[in-house]
Amino acid sequence: MESENGILQCEMWKRLGLSSREGSRLAQRLEEKGEIERDRVLYEGRWTYKLNSKRRHVSLASIKDSPCLRCDDIDRCFEGGERSPISCEYLTRWIMENSGERRRG
Structure with missing residues (x-):
């Protein structure tokens, strides 16, 4: 489940070939550096985080x-x-x- 509004942390782990522990640590580090925001969400009966980039895309228009x-x-x-x-x-x-x-x- 990916969109303009971020990606689920559990999906990030899978795409990067990481364990859930490694993925969680990576997400925490990115949050500490101010690169992302993590919002707790319920997905398919389990709690996970939705990761949203703090970087905004600029349109050349x-x-x-x-x-x-x-x-x-x-x-x-x-x-x-x-x-x-x-x-x-x-x-x-x-x-x-x-x-x-x-x-x-």
Whole structure:
């Protein structure tokens, strides 16, 4: 049982070829490192954990209209460079338009 919302810990053990003890230790270490969250769930009459990644997937769709992707100066654009994203009026305008904020005059 795997989904966008995680994988059952018992399924993880099977897929990785681990014993339940090894799988449990691995899940605990990942939780301690802040990589996953473990939620206790009842599955087929037994208690197990559902493992959910704390990493969020970023969609490239969110930046597809960025002016940087079609800028002729992209190779010279960096902090402290000839061009800079910090002072780029095109990037600033795009961020403001896409964040829903309006510049206050």
